Amino acid sequence: xxxxxxxxxHSQLRLAVMSLLISVKEAxxxxxxxxxxxxxxxxxxxxxxxxxxxxxxVVKQFKNNYPQTICKITSLGVTAFEEYVKxxxxxxxxxx
Amino acid sequence: xxxxNISEQESLRLIQEMIGKAKDNYHESGASAILWGAVxxxxxxxSFAELQWNFSIxxxxxFLILAAIxxxxxxxxxxxxxxxxxxxxxxxxxIAWSVFGISIxxxxxxVNVIPALSERFFASEHLELLSHNTVxxxxxxxxxxxxxxxxxxxxxxxxxxxxxxxxxxxxxxxIGAIACYCFFVISLFTSFKYDMLLSGLAGIxxxxxxxxxxxxxxxxxxxxxx
Numbered sequence: 055x056x057x058x059x060x061x062x063x064h065s066q067l068r069l070a071v072m073s074l075l076i077s078v079k080e081a082x083x084x085x086x087x088x089x090x091x092x093x094x095x096x097x098x099x100x101x102x103x104x105x106x107x108x109x110x111x112v113v114k115q116f117k118n119n120y121p122q123t124i125c126k127i128t129s130l131g132v133t134a135f136e137e138y139v140k141x142x143x144x145x146x147x148x149x150x
Numbered sequence: 151x152x153x154x155n156i157s158e159q160e161s162l163r164l165i166q167e168m169i170g171k172a173k174d175n176y177h178e179s180g181a182s183a184i185l186w187g188a189v190x191x192x193x194x195x196x197s198f199a200e201l202q203w204n205f206s207i208x209x210x211x212x213f214l215i216l217a218a219i220x221x222x223x224x225x226x227x228x229x230x231x232x233x234x235x236x237x238x239x240x241x242x243x244x245i246a247w248s249v250f251g252i253s254i255x256x257x258x259x260x261v262n263v264i265p266a267l268s269e270r271f272f273a274s275e276h277l278e279l280l281s282h283n284t285v286x287x288x289x290x291x292x293x294x295x296x297x298x299x300x301x302x303x304x305x306x307x308x309x310x311x312x313x314x315x316x317x318x319x320x321x322x323x324x325i326g327a328i329a330c331y332c333f334f335v336i337s338l339f340t341s342f343k344y345d346m347l348l349s350g351l352a353g354i355x356x357x358x359x360x361x362x363x364x365x366x367x368x369x370x371x372x373x374x375x376x
Contacts, residue, residue, distance in 0.1 A: 064155060065155055066156045069164055069165065073167075074171065077169045077238075078238065079241050080236050084234050085234040085235045089171045089172070142161055
């Protein structure tokens with residue numbers, strides 16, 4: 055019996071954001087937008103969903119008079135991501 | 151990229167692709183390395199030339215290091231502001247070089263303070279160190295710079311402890327390392343006997359106390375898993 059994959063993570067853009075954030079200490083919104091090749095509006099919505107789930111921290115501040123959004127994965131996010139990858143591996147291993 | 155559900159195979163491919171993209175993002179301008187390489191290289195070569203060809207440029211070239219600190223700090227702040235992502239590797243490298251900077255500063259203090267203090271120490275004992283040239287018969291005052299070698303050991307003790315504590319955000323090690331740097335400053339002004347006392351305290355503060363705290367946490371975690 056397989057565990058269901060976390061619905062928060064099992065979506066293309068949110069998973070891409072989490073995969074980027076797990077590899078770095080913190081990243082600006084512009085970095086995530088560039089690497090995921092997504093629109094600002096869509097990315098904002100998905101970041102908010104990840105924040106609401108407690109998987110990432112979002113800090114909004116000003117840099118040289120321009121707004122800056124910095125995202126950072128939380129320990130809950132790391133645990134959820136690890137669990138997601140574990141379940142994914144179990145699923146893919148069983149379907150080989 | 152859009153918001154949509156994906157297959158399990160797509161998920162795995164996406165994770166690998168994004169982790170790869172994040173790893174490819176390490177860009178260092180090299181400005182700090184160029185600055186320090188140029189400064190230390192110039193200081194070393196000019197000092198060598200002064201000794202080799204017996205001339206003086208009129209001031210101590212090694213003071214250039216102090217002048218280079220301000221642009222060095224500016225380069226670091228500028229690079230940090232330009233960066234839109236901070237990788238774990240960058241954080242570790244920044245910490246290692248910061249601790250190196252602190253330790254080099256301590257060594258500069260050591261090199262500048264110890265000869266004068268040594269002279270004063272010998273003068274208080276009514277002693278003067280002299281160097282005697284056996285060929286020319288010339289005798290000159292000699293400035294010792296090898297005393298208080300314990301101080302150098304204290305800097306070395308603090309080095310790995312501060313990096314480990316800073317990287318792992320483990321306060322007891324950070325406090326132990328800072329105490330070690332304080333002991334270093336004190337040891338410049340104390341005799342060998344008290345240097346040994348400071349070394350003992352450094353060992354206890356730097357490693358023994360943090361080690362005991364880590365061991366206690368380890369045993370607690372181990373018993374929780376049984």
